Amino acid sequence: MDHNLEKRLDGRISRVRGRMKKDGIEAFLVRKNENKYYLSLFRSTSFELVITEDRNYLVTDFRYTEAASALEPLYQVVRVDASYTLHDFLREKGFQVLGLEYKESSVDFYNRLTEAVPDTEVRAFDGVVEDIRVIKDEAEQADLRMAEHIGDQAFSYILTQIRPGISEKEIALKLELKMRELGASGLSFDTICVSGVRSSLPHGGPSEKLIEKGDLVTMDFGCVYNGYCSDMTRTVGVGTLDSRQKEIYELVLKAQMAACDYIRAGVSAADADRAARSIIEEAGYGAYFGHGLGHGTGLEIHEAPTANPSSKEILRSGMMVTVEPGIYLPGEFGVRIEDLSIVADDGIINITESEKQLIIV
Numbered sequence: 195m196d197h198n199l200e201k202r203l204d205g206r207i208s209r210v211r212g213r214m215k216k217d218g219i220e221a222f223l224v225r226k227n228e229n230k231y232y233l234s235l236f237r238s239t240s241f242e243l244v245i246t247e248d249r250n251y252l253v254t255d256f257r258y259t260e261a262a263s264a265l266e267p268l269y270q271v272v273r274v275d276a277s278y279t280l281h282d283f284l285r286e287k288g289f290q291v292l293g294l295e296y297k298e299s300s301v302d303f304y305n306r307l308t309e310a311v312p313d314t315e316v317r318a319f320d321g322v323v324e325d326i327r328v329i330k331d332e333a334e335q336a337d338l339r340m341a342e343h344i345g346d347q348a349f350s351y352i353l354t355q356i357r358p359g360i361s362e363k364e365i366a367l368k369l370e371l372k373m374r375e376l377g378a379s380g381l382s383f384d385t386i387c388v389s390g391v392r393s394s395l396p397h398g399g400p401s402e403k404l405i406e407k408g409d410l411v412t413m414d415f416g417c418v419y420n421g422y423c424s425d426m427t428r429t430v431g432v433g434t435l436d437s438r439q440k441e442i443y444e445l446v447l448k449a450q451m452a453a454c455d456y457i458r459a460g461v462s463a464a465d466a467d468r469a470a471r472s473i474i475e476e477a478g479y480g481a482y483f484g485h486g487l488g489h490g491t492g493l494e495i496h497e498a499p500t501a502n503p504s505s506k507e508i509l510r511s512g513m514m515v516t517v518e519p520g521i522y523l524p525g526e527f528g529v530r531i532e533d534l535s536i537v538a539d540d541g542i543i544n545i546t547e548s549e550k551q552l553i554i555v
């Protein structure tokens with residue numbers, strides 16, 4: 195296999211092994227899809243990874259063994275079928291202690307596993323790969339930048355499409371189609387597009403509602419590029435806005451920019467949240483900012499770190515974090531502005547390039 199790729203994966207696996215050793219785990223059966231991908235860059239609907247102190251096994255069936263052989267010698271490919279299963283393989287190896295991601299395993303999977311390997315102690319081994327995934331290497335950052343760049347281009351395009359009479363659903367569909375045309379493999383999450391009185395719904399899905407003059411339109415969307423998820427939100431005005439809409443927009447923008455200015459490696463995620471929240475609270479709208487400042491993205495759209503008032507994490511260089519304060523006034527309207535950033539020693543690298551000063555189309 196490619197030397198650089200092998201080195202990259204081997205580095206990740208070594209870190210997992212460090213944690214296994216510390217926790218007394220002899221073998222680790224990786225269950226979470228994103229974690230399996232992170233440790234192997236292998237994609238298939240049916241395979242298992244087993245990491246041990248000195249060997250890695252990729253367990254799969256006939257359909258994927260040829261593709262999996264590209265990962266040799268980093269992984270030894272174990273072919274399973276009806277007469278030789280994962281359970282048979284694990285029993286044959288006779289591991290003393292097997293680590294398992296309990297949070298990623300169904301009760302049925304766990305029951306069948308423990309019945310199949312009665313002499314093996316199965317132990318919870320959760321969050322280990324996620325802890326390692328939190329710091330993005332250069333290749334991951336490049337994929338995230340590309341994903342966000344596609345979102346930026348789709349936003350520029352959608353500005354030419356938003357006008358009175360188009361529906362929220364049509365806007366969402368056009369955004370999604372554009373992102374696919376630009377090279378996205380899929381969506382990070384279901385696109386949010388809410389307008390007018392519906393814009394006070396922080397996570398409202400797009401409806402048949404038609405855009406009207408005087409609406410604020412909030413679009414929260416992201417795409418997947420090379421497995422990595424982007425995320426951005428912009429709220430734009432249609433036609434003319436009243437002074438209250440403008441005032442709330444400027445307040446959210448001020449809070450958003452304050453958090454962007456504040457964040458750097460070494461600050462706590464809770465303080466990052468506070469940097470934005472204090473501005474909204476001082477203006478009297480604290481009760482209308484009911485969610486956290488942001489979250490990490492990566493192979494999953496929501497991953498560590500989480501930035502909210504009760505976060506315990508300290509932000510570190512190479513983490514991703516969204517900066518997305520909002521104000522939602524029930525029965526009136528809402529505003530959210532979200533950028534995606536990479537935490538660095540001296541600040542953030544904001545990888546969202548779209549304009550965030552108020553745009554009126």
Ligand SMILES: [Mn+2]
Nearest residue numbers: 425516518532
């Ligand atoms: Mn987000």
